[in-house]
Amino acid sequence: MFQNFTSPSSPDQGPPRLALLRTWMQKQGINGFIVPRADRHQGEYVAACDERLSWLTGFTGSAGFACVLEDLAGIFIDGRYRLQVFDQVADAFTPVHWPETQLQDWLITNAHPSAVIGFDPWLHTVTQIEGLRIVLAAADIALIACPNGVDAIWQDQPTPPSTTAWSHPESLSGESSANKASRLGTSIATLDADAAVITLPDSLCWLLNIRGGDVPRTPIVQCFGVLFASGAITLFGDPKKLLVLSFNPNVTVQNWETFETYLQNIKGKILIDPTSLPQAALEALDLGTAKTLRARDPCALPKACKNQIELNGSRAAHLRDGVAMVNFLAWFDAADQSSLSEIDIVTHLEEFRTATNLLHDISFDTISGSGPHGAVVHYRVTEDTNRKLDTDSLLLVDSGGQYRDGTTDITRTLPLGNPTLEMRQAFTQVLQGMIAISQVRFPMGLTGRDLDSLARVPLWAAGKDYDHGTGHGVGSFLSVHEGPQRLSRATDVALEVGMILSNEPGYYRAGAYGVRIENLIVIKLAPQLPSGDARAMFEFETITLAPIDLRLIDAGMLSQQEKNWLNSYHKTVYTKLLPLLNVATAQWLAQATARI
């Protein structure tokens, strides 16, 4: 079992740890210290040794940070965690609504004049620090790099992860590491640069065709790297963990402690991505003679555009995952639901995925939200929050698997007893938005921002909306949340062939229920139409294979075109999964995918 249901948070440990940190601050001569959730690699998942925010405050959300002053400690959390934070965090910490209140504004209001605020320069990006520093300097607040205060007081801080990295073979990656390094080296040379510093582990894992087990859920190995225009790569990490690379003639591995000195001594024009580069790395470069050139991590876009082998792998993973999902859905339908809890849903679903015999990990902790918990967008069930399933309500299940050939991410919302008409209408509106994205055809050159609204129009018409993007990029046996592409108002990245995205509109009525329907989609070139002009256009291929609950659809609200999409999708689901199901489940699926 990958997932666990412990509540790691002990609010009562917050205040004594906070006191220790403040004593440390005093010794350092600083008036404040920022504790981010991020590690040096800005990953969504962090190793146990990097769980500083949770250790200090008790807060276990996947985004947020704390800022500790001498007499006030703010815990900055976004809309998803407004409720959770009160259960996890002691009164000694004051919740701050973020990003509505920005750190700089909070500091200007709450720090005393001429305050000195410390931060660990390895845990913050260049962009973060530069933005903060300019505003704070104008208010006479200094921001200074210093050692990490949490590490200084955390007596039993775990040791860094030590799992050995392994090869992700060309039969799965579709392109040799040498080839990737060569074409990326060329792109670096095109920018007139000599090398690029790469600090995102999933970029390096993609580039090197390796995977690892440093953090849960995302199969990465943590390291830093410098890719030269020649295609040569110098890697900084634990050489014992990176033994697999001893067969790669392009790669030199050095212990990570040498990284800072290496950057101080590197020559030429060096490409950096300020949105991921640790501030400490920029400071090291600035000590030497290198010139820096700011651009996007050169791996980001090539990694996002999957090749045919990766796409075929992803299709195979989704077929396998679809079998697990359908076995789960059929089991759930036949079960005595009144006896089940949210945790039962998670454990059974994971068992069905495990039964594929190919599950490497789940791709994130399954969200199993019954009734009001469905409205908590990133709800993670624990022993403390677990509850029996509601009746006459909805169950939201958002889950995914890491398979060596692909990463999956699927949300289905299921009826519990007899959901209300309001719930069914909301479900149908969400479905209409999801169908609008599924079947849109659009010209080359657009960004996800240009499509995001299409998923919202049916909800808007009913006075509703959802406060998250419509979709995120998905990796190939890598991060389930992968940039740079998104379906969201917060993106300016052009959509390109081969990108995998989630398509997941939702609706949340706080304290009552949540709806989300999520499929993964792949961008492909659309065939020319006889009615059309010779414009290059894209369309989406849906790769997720699992039925959408017909009992929650108010069919009268759907247009014929929407019904056609749903019937066609369900026909595909049935046809593809049928050979892989036992007879009883196949019968169940036939009903679940009946034409409407």
Add this chain to the structure above:
Amino acid sequence: MFQNFTSPSSPDQGPPRLALLRTWMQKQGINGFIVPRADRHQGEYVAACDERLSWLTGFTGSAGFACVLEDLAGIFIDGRYRLQVFDQVADAFTPVHWPETQLQDWLITNAHPSAVIGFDPWLHTVTQIEGLRIVLAAADIALIACPNGVDAIWQDQPTPPSTTAWSHPESLSGESSANKASRLGTSIATLDADAAVITLPDSLCWLLNIRGGDVPRTPIVQCFGVLFASGAITLFGDPKKLLVLSFNPNVTVQNWETFETYLQNIKGKILIDPTSLPQAALEALDLGTAKTLRARDPCALPKACKNQIELNGSRAAHLRDGVAMVNFLAWFDAADQSSLSEIDIVTHLEEFRTATNLLHDISFDTISGSGPHGAVVHYRVTEDTNRKLDTDSLLLVDSGGQYRDGTTDITRTLPLGNPTLEMRQAFTQVLQGMIAISQVRFPMGLTGRDLDSLARVPLWAAGKDYDHGTGHGVGSFLSVHEGPQRLSRATDVALEVGMILSNEPGYYRAGAYGVRIENLIVIKLAPQLPSGDARAMFEFETITLAPIDLRLIDAGMLSQQEKNWLNSYHKTVYTKLLPLLNVATAQWLAQATARI
């Protein structure tokens, strides 16, 4: 008759004028000179004395510019004018596809190393020059301000316009000039600035509640202004023309020649809008002690958000304009179309508008494009291009009126004989997009970019699209194209209550036909819905009143919801216009607005 059909262009005059300009360049010691279409105020319409681009090159389009080198003269034109330019311009000028090819790239390719390129600093904005200068400097090409070369060689250059400005009373503007100046002064103070330099005539006309006749189609008076935080305004223009302001105690009028010296001597922190401020004005400010603060023209957003009196005025103007349109449409339907030309359409339509007795001007030259001319997005018919109406095709008519209570802009596409099924399908797809915008409800905070795609989805599905924005802002008895709001991918301005926008998707098959349907819409707060959450949401009110041709609709392609919108719109058109029509036209309208 406001519109004329002359072809002012004489391509044969281009080469001798070009030769004169090159001789002048040689005397100035420069290797190139840029001739923009814009005047000092960056307006869409320019006075006869400012028609430098057309005088030099023959090109009469409403956007574009020329760059003259010693041995090459580029005429930069966008997609709308690719065909027109060949008829208007001599071979001595080389058409350049703009914005695909940017001036800086063209200069780097075509100017010799160390070239010095001159420009008139009054005719270019700060943003234009700064962007250009950085790129050119890196390529060792210098950009220097110099006198205007066209003015130097243009012997019979007309004198500047001399029409007297008049008051636009509070009964039409809805707010006193003193009030506007006071609240804008406060907004300037909020930005910690002392004054703002305003160089857009429509901003100043709005602020001062005046109108004028300096250019065709847009009732503005050209002047520059400085608005102080106190609400006091110093204006620079022709005092004879600005006599109307002698009653305004807030305003001091100085001759425009004093503007440059005034800027050199002004003190404090001065707000400038680099996207409209002439480079010469910045250079004057930089000579003095003033600090500049860059921000949007402080009039832009307040002017865009019309008050209730302006909106009521606009509704009245649209009712009146709707009567003219319906009288025109009914006449056209009964006419012997085979005997009519494109010019006949323009003259008759203008006559129907003139018959309202309240037409101040047309708001732009009517676009009357039959068959293939309909595919020329900004087609202006002249004696040279005029043709009899096609048969079995489409006629695109885009027109508008300037009334003292409001500016109108409407496009209708009409059948000529029996249009093909392909034409009717394209018309229906365009209509579907137009309806999608008309009936969308959307949350506060979005920009026009977030809605633009909604108008395109039905066309995209058929492999089609259009290469212009979906809509532009519209002024209140001011510019028919008014910022800052747009329905377009090229905007980041949040939509706000009271903004007027056009809603005009289209489809153009080059060499064959064009379709465009355009209504004006107003943003208003949407009522809360029982099904919805307590989110502030907006909706559009359609204020244009004229039938959409039912004979061009393939009703089978429309959803019931789309039919409902059309029927409801047509019912409104019929009900509102009926009391203002004669019996025969009312009967025609009843048919034209029949339920489908």
